[in-house]
Amino acid sequence: MVSAGAPAIAVDRLVVDRDGRRILDEVGFAVAPGEIMGLLGPNGAGKTTTLGVLATLLRPSGGAVRVAGHDAATDAKAVRAAIGRVPQDIALYPRLTGRENARFFARLRGVGAAAARRAAEDALASVDLLGRADDRVATYSGGMQRRLNLACGLLGSPPVLLLDEPTVGVDPQSLERIVATIRAQAANGAALLYSTHHMDEAEQLCDRVVLIDRGRVIATGTPRELVASAGVGLRVDVATQRPLRAEWLADLAGVRVLETGGPERAGRRVATVAIDSLELAPRVLERASAERANVLEFRVQRASLHDAFLALTGHASRD
Amino acid sequence: MRALPTIIAKDLKLLLRDRVALVFILIAPIVVICVAGFSLAAFYGADATGQTAYDLPVVDEDGGELAQKIEQQLAAQPSVHVRRVASRAEAERLVRDKLAGSALVIPAGTRDALASGEAARVLLYVDPVKYLERLNVRLEVLRARDELAAAERERVVAELEAQRGALRQQLEALDATLARGREQLAAAEQSARGERARAAAEVQAAFERAAARVRSDVARQVDEQLAALAARVDTDIAARAAAVAAPAREYLAALTDARAKFEAWFAELKRLADRRADQIPPPPEFPEPPPELTRALEEKPPPIALPPDLNIRIELPSPKLPSAGAEPPVDLERPSIEIPEPVIPGATLAVEEISVSGGAPTINTFDQNVPGFSVTFLLLGMLLGVSLGLLDERDWGTFDRVRALPVPASDILLGKLASRFAVGVVQMLVLFAVGYFLFGISLGPQPWALALPIAGIVFAGTAFGLIVAAGARTRDAVLPLGSIVIVTMAAIGGCWWPIDLEPRWMRTVALAFPTTWAMDAFNDLMIRRRGVEAAYWPTAVLFVYGFAYLGVGLVLFRRRMSR
Numbered sequence: 001m002v003s004a005g006a007p008a009i010a011v012d013r014l015v016v017d018r019d020g021r022r023i024l025d026e027v028g029f030a031v032a033p034g035e036i037m038g039l040l041g042p043n044g045a046g047k048t049t050t051l052g053v054l055a056t057l058l059r060p061s062g063g064a065v066r067v068a069g070h071d072a073a074t075d076a077k078a079v080r081a082a083i084g085r086v087p088q089d090i091a092l093y094p095r096l097t098g099r100e101n102a103r104f105f106a107r108l109r110g111v112g113a114a115a116a117r118r119a120a121e122d123a124l125a126s127v128d129l130l131g132r133a134d135d136r137v138a139t140y141s142g143g144m145q146r147r148l149n150l151a152c153g154l155l156g157s158p159p160v161l162l163l164d165e166p167t168v169g170v171d172p173q174s175l176e177r178i179v180a181t182i183r184a185q186a187a188n189g190a191a192l193l194y195s196t197h198h199m200d201e202a203e204q205l206c207d208r209v210v211l212i213d214r215g216r217v218i219a220t221g222t223p224r225e226l227v228a229s230a231g232v233g234l235r236v237d238v239a240t241q242r243p244l245r246a247e248w249l250a251d252l253a254g255v256r257v258l259e260t261g262g263p264e265r266a267g268r269r270v271a272t273v274a275i276d277s278l279e280l281a282p283r284v285l286e287r288a289s290a291e292r293a294n295v296l297e298f299r300v301q302r303a304s305l306h307d308a309f310l311a312l313t314g315h316a317s318r319d
Numbered sequence: 320m321r322a323l324p325t326i327i328a329k330d331l332k333l334l335l336r337d338r339v340a341l342v343f344i345l346i347a348p349i350v351v352i353c354v355a356g357f358s359l360a361a362f363y364g365a366d367a368t369g370q371t372a373y374d375l376p377v378v379d380e381d382g383g384e385l386a387q388k389i390e391q392q393l394a395a396q397p398s399v400h401v402r403r404v405a406s407r408a409e410a411e412r413l414v415r416d417k418l419a420g421s422a423l424v425i426p427a428g429t430r431d432a433l434a435s436g437e438a439a440r441v442l443l444y445v446d447p448v449k450y451l452e453r454l455n456v457r458l459e460v461l462r463a464r465d466e467l468a469a470a471e472r473e474r475v476v477a478e479l480e481a482q483r484g485a486l487r488q489q490l491e492a493l494d495a496t497l498a499r500g501r502e503q504l505a506a507a508e509q510s511a512r513g514e515r516a517r518a519a520a521e522v523q524a525a526f527e528r529a530a531a532r533v534r535s536d537v538a539r540q541v542d543e544q545l546a547a548l549a550a551r552v553d554t555d556i557a558a559r560a561a562a563v564a565a566p567a568r569e570y571l572a573a574l575t576d577a578r579a580k581f582e583a584w585f586a587e588l589k590r591l592a593d594r595r596a597d598q599i600p601p602p603p604e605f606p607e608p609p610p611e612l613t614r615a616l617e618e619k620p621p622p623i624a625l626p627p628d629l630n631i632r633i634e635l636p637s638p639k640l641p642s643a644g645a646e647p648p649v650d651l652e653r654p655s656i657e658i659p660e661p662v663i664p665g666a667t668l669a670v671e672e673i674s675v676s677g678g679a680p681t682i683n684t685f686d687q688n689v690p691g692f693s694v695t696f697l698l699l700g701m702l703l704g705v706s707l708g709l710l711d712e713r714d715w716g717t718f719d720r721v722r723a724l725p726v727p728a729s730d731i732l733l734g735k736l737a738s739r740f741a742v743g744v745v746q747m748l749v750l751f752a753v754g755y756f757l758f759g760i761s762l763g764p765q766p767w768a769l770a771l772p773i774a775g776i777v778f779a780g781t782a783f784g785l786i787v788a789a790g791a792r793t794r795d796a797v798l799p800l801g802s803i804v805i806v807t808m809a810a811i812g813g814c815w816w817p818i819d820l821e822p823r824w825m826r827t828v829a830l831a832f833p834t835t836w837a838m839d840a841f842n843d844l845m846i847r848r849r850g851v852e853a854a855y856w857p858t859a860v861l862f863v864y865g866f867a868y869l870g871v872g873l874v875l876f877r878r879r880m881s882r
Contacts, residue, residue, distance in 0.1 A: 055723040081725040091716030093329065095336040100329075107325040108724045136336070152720075 008033045008068055008160050008191030009054065015062030016049050016215075023049045025215045026063065031191045033159065036182065038206030038223075039195040040309065046215040047195040048088055051162045054193065055085045068159050081110070086153035088164035088195070090145045094138035098129050098148050101137060106155045123151035126181050143174030150178055154185060161185055161192045167201060179205055199306035209305070213313045223305045230308035236273040236284050236300050240293035243269055248291050254280050258310040268296050274307060275300075322726045326734025327741070330708070334742055340703060344746045348696035349753055355815070356688040356758060372400040373452050375459075376422040378410045379403065385430040388470075389423070389441075392463035399459045407442075414444045420452030421445045423460060433471075472663075479661035486658055494653055501651045530635045553622040564616045571608050571616070578605040682846050686761050689754030690841035691814035694834055696750075697743050698780045698809065702801040704739040705784025710794045732876065736781050736869075743777035763844040768851035772840035775861025779833040782865045785872030789879050808832040813839075833864040 007030035016024040024046045031037040039047045052058035053065055056076040065072040068082035092101050102120035111119060124130050127147035137145060150166050163182065167175050182205065186192050196202050202209050203223040211218040211226060219226050235258070238244070243264075249255050254276035263269070273284055281300050288295045334340055375393065379386035386403075393401045404410050410422035424442040432439035443460060445453045581602070589596040712718035712735075721731055751769065754760040762769060787801040809815060811825060812834025818826055829835040840857035843849045 055719075057719055057723055077725055080723055083723065085720065085723045087716050087720055089716045091720040093333060093715065093717055095333050096329070100332065104325060104329050105720070105724065108322050108721060108726050110321065110725055 006069060007031055007066075008035075009037070009193055010066040011050070011054070011063070012065075013063040014050065014053060014060055014065060016046075016053060016058060017061040023215050024053075024060075027212065027215070027217050028063075029210045029217065029220055031160075031193055033191045034186055034189045035208065036186045036192040036194055036206045038202035038209035039193055039212060040197065040199060040202050040209050040305070041212035041218075042197055042313075044214075045212045047197075047212060048164055049215075050212070051085075051164050051193065051195055054079075054160075054162055055083060056080055082158055083160045083162055084153040084155065084158035084190075086150050086161070086163045086166045088166075088168065090149050092137045092145060092148060092152065095136060097134050097136055098124060098140070098144075099133040101148060102133075102152055102155065105152045109156045111156060119155045123155050124148075126154060126184070127151040128177055141171075142169050143171040146170045147174055147177060147181075150181060154181065157185075157188065157190070159190055161190050162195075163192060164195045165197070166194075167196070167198065175201075199304060199309060203305040211309060211312060218309075218312050226312075227303055227305055227308040230303070230311035233303055234275045234278060234281070234300060235303045235307045236275055236281055236298070238271045238273065238284065238288045238295060239268045239297035240271070240288065240291070240295050241268060242291075242293040244271055244288065244291050244293050248287055249273065249284065252280070252283060252287065255284060256311070258307060272307070272310065274303065274311060322730045323734050323737065326721075326726075326730060327738040330735055330738035331742070333708075334704065334738070340700070343703060344696060344700040344742070345749060348692050348746075348750055351696070352685065352688050352692045352750070352754065352758075355692060356685045359684055359688065359816075372398050373421070373456055374419045375399050375401050375456055376404040376410045376413050376419050377401050378405070378407050378422065378424040380407070380427040381425045381429045382427070385433075385467075386425050388467055389425065389460075389463050392466050393459055396459045396462070398455055411444055414446050417446065417449075419446075420449030421456040423456075476661070476663055479663070483658055483661060490653075490656060490658070497651050497653050504651065526635070526637070533635065549622070549624075557619070560615075560619075567612070567616050571613070574605065574608065581605065683758065683760060685754055685758035686846050687817065687842075689750060689758065689760050690845065691809070691838060693747055693750040693754075694776055694780075694812075694837050694841075695805070695809040695814045697746055697777060698783065698805040698834070699802065700746060701739060701743060701777075701780040701784035702787055702797065702805060704742060705735060705781060706788035706791060706797045706801055707794065708735060708739070709785075709788040710791075710797060714794070728880065732785070732873070736785065739784065740777055740781045743780060744773060747773045747777060761845045761848065763848050765844070765851050768844050768854050769841070771851065771854040771858040772837050772844070772861065775840075775858040775865065776833055776837035778865035779837075779861050779868060782868035782872055783833075786868055786875060789872050789875030808834045811835070812837070813842075833861050836860045836864075 009029075009031035011030065012028050014024050014027040015022065027046065027050060029037065039050060041047050049058060053060050054067055054072065056072050056079050060073065067079045070078040070082065072079045093104070096104065099120055102123050103116050106116035106119040106123075107113070109116075109119075121130070124133050127150055129144060129148055129151065132140065132144060137148060140148065146166065146169070150163070153161060153163070153166075161182075166182075167178050170178065179201075182192060182194065186207075194202065194206055206223065208220065208222050209226060210220045219229060221229065244260065246260055249257055256274045257271065258274050259270070259272040271288075275281060275284065278300065285295070285298050288298070377386060377390060377393075390401045390403070393399045404413065404422070407424050410419075410424055413419040414422050422444040424444065426440075426442065429439045429441065441460070441464075443453075443457060445457075447453070585602050589599060592599050709718065712721075718731070722728060751760070751762070751773075755762060783804075784801075787797060787804070791797040791800050811821065811829045812818070812832040813821075813829065814834050818829060818835065818838065821829065836857040840854040840861075843853035843857075844851075847853070
């Protein structure tokens with residue numbers, strides 16, 4: 001059990017090297033019981049590696065990791081008993097039913113058959129899957145599989161939950177259910193490390209976030225703190241039919257291009273710009289029009305965690 | 320270890336719900352066993368169902384009887400199906416057109432040549448490409464030839480024996496007839512002797528009666544004739560005496576006168592001789608007539624008196640009667656006749672195959688194919704079950720998910736291996752049961768002994784699957800890597816054909832494969848019908864291989880996990 005006041009997860013100067021390449025470079029953060037910590041970063045930033053070390057699946061090259069008070073390097077079994085892991089990819093047996101999957105993983109947590117049945121029922125109920133519990137997982141929709149994937153990580157109410165992008169590709173209904181379930185776990189005192197590259201999702205769900213990029217921690221704090229620290233006030237999205245030149249805002253003060261425009265999607269490209277004040281918005285629109293790129297949409301909104309990430313790293317979180 | 324049963328149960332559930340895997344481990348081997356068993360039936364010189372017999376066209380130019388016998392002989396062999404064709408040309412065409420691997424021609428005159436003791440030959444048109452078929456057909460034809468020769472020899476020997484028997488019976492009948500003749504002759508002789516004695520007695524009696532009568536008659540007649548004779552003699556004597564008396568008396572008177580004259584002469588003589596009268600010897604004296612004569616002449620002769628007790632003895636010769644033992648002996652003994660031993664025609668040299676283990680010399684092709692392909696598909700099933708099973712777990716993410724639970728990694732592997740071991744054993748038992756009930760394979764004198772090599776090869780196969788799983792980085796690498804090794808092990812190890820077909824060096828190499836030891840044990844138990852002791856050593860070797868594979872697999876797997 002986690003002693004009072006001690007973090008449920010404590011990562012200190014964590015280093016992971018693989019094949020001569022540094023995957024994690026002195027990563028450090030802590031998660032308190034009942035806290036939802038977002039682990040944010042683009043694909044390849046090191047989020048899954050961090051979760052792998054916490055789940056004792058990967059051996060760290062340096063640093064210290066303690067989970068529920070146990071050293072992950074020396075007391076892996078105790079760490080495993082303390083964590084509930086929801087992997088990024090669906091990790092279920094497709095030929096077993098939802099109930100069979102849940103009971104199987106419950107039994108492997110070391111509980112008896114009756115307790116495993118109860119835990120499975122509770123978990124299935126928490127993700128609203130009791131109605132399909134006896135269907136094979138292969139017949140589930142992607143969202144149902146995500147929910148079951150989450151449920152199998154919650155079995156036995158472990159004090160630490162490691163969630164690796166548990167909402168990838170889910171429908172809004174499933175997302176809502178998953179978020180509710182996660183909040184309920186935190187409310188029950190579990191420490192949650194929630195890895196995602198969906199900034200808005202993290203902004204809504206997480207108490208704090210750790211921004212990680214290329215194996216390094218860029219920033220840690222609440223979403224509001226991070227947005228503020230990034231110095232991004234307003235954000236302008238300009239959708240054009242044709243691409244804008246890279247230097248289309250080169251000599252305009254108080255304006256920074258966060259994204260120059262990604263690949264064409266549905267006949268349009270979106271460039272994201274941070275502006276220091278609302279007065280700069282018309283100037284940006286003028287420049288876009290002058291580029292003869294055929295502006296399709298022009299939107300001004302408050303800066304988000306995503307914008308802060310762009311400002312801090314210089315690239316989008318989904319790169 | 321508490322998690323082990325849960326993991327095993329999960330893996331069994333996964334397998335039971337994997338239709339592809341079930342088809343692969345049960346249906347596919349049965350299909351392949353059927354295909355291999357039927358298509359290779361003639362390879363082992365036997366055919367369990369008679370469906371795959373070689374088609375053998377037969378041309379009868381000889382006239383029927385010999386061909387019919389050959390056809391009957393070949394028809395008894397399950398691996399050959401005989402059918403008559405009209406001509407030699409048709410037979411050639413069938414072989415040339417690949418419709419038959421061989422064709423048999425019985426030339427005209429074959430039977431006559433054989434009957435007259437001359438050498439004869441039949442022709443076998445062959446397709447050299449169909450080497451095995453040619454060998455098998457030739458073997459069956461030679462077998463038929465030998466059986467025909469043996470049957471013919473038996474017939475001749477039986478006929479000779481019958482003739483000798485008939486001759487022996489005739490001699491016995493002759494002996495019986497002679498014995499009866501001897502008995503009848505003895506009876507006749509005895510009867511003749513009786514008759515002869517009776518006749519002799521009758522003759523004797525008749526003779527005696529006749530002799531008495533003759534004697535009486537003769538005596539009477541003699542008496543009468545003697546009396547008459549006496550009378551006549553008396554008369555005659557009297558007459559003769561009367562006739563003699565007168566001269567006699569005259570003679571006596573003359574004689575007395577002569578004497579007086581003589582004495583006067585002699586006295587004159589003496590006077591005349593004067594001085595020499597002294598030298599004259601006195602003259603003989605004239606005898607005086609005897610008084611009896613003088614008296615007889617004076618008296619009448621008395622009559623002849625017959626003796627009153629005249630006993631006339633008449634000796635009659637005895638009648639000549641037949642002698643009892645006078646007949647010459649009749650020779651009714653049969654001269655010694657030796658029945659010569661028959662001249663047995665030369666026997667054919669038969670070859671009797673005796674299985675040193677007591678099993679049948681020929682085997683059911685499925686006795687080889689069922690264990691062989693069961694082992695092959697067992698190993699392939701292990702490849703899929705263990706290697707792909709572990710890769711499935713990796714791909715599904717469940718392997719890492721389970722690893723992140725408070726379960727020893729060894730339990731995960733052991734559970735997987737144990738479930739696959741159980742499935743492998745069940746797979747082998749099911750395939751052997753199918754082989755037994757569908758194809759009548761032999762389970763040997765101790766069917767339960769098959770459990771030993773089954774357990775051994777399943778264990779070795781399971782552990783081998785772990786090596787492949789640890790060595791193959793991707794799913795795509797498992798099948799090429801695993802199947803090449805398994806197919807090689809199965810083929811060289813004698814799973815697909817008898818290992819004795821392989822060259823010596825390959826058989827030596829095969830000892831490095833568990834398949835070789837498994838098949839050796841199965842062949843010993845099922846075909847050679849040996850006891851359980853024959854499976855001890857191969858099973859021990861299989862478990863040694865299994866533990867070695869397990870050790871290597873665990874090392875590789877651990878190294879893989881530590882990366």
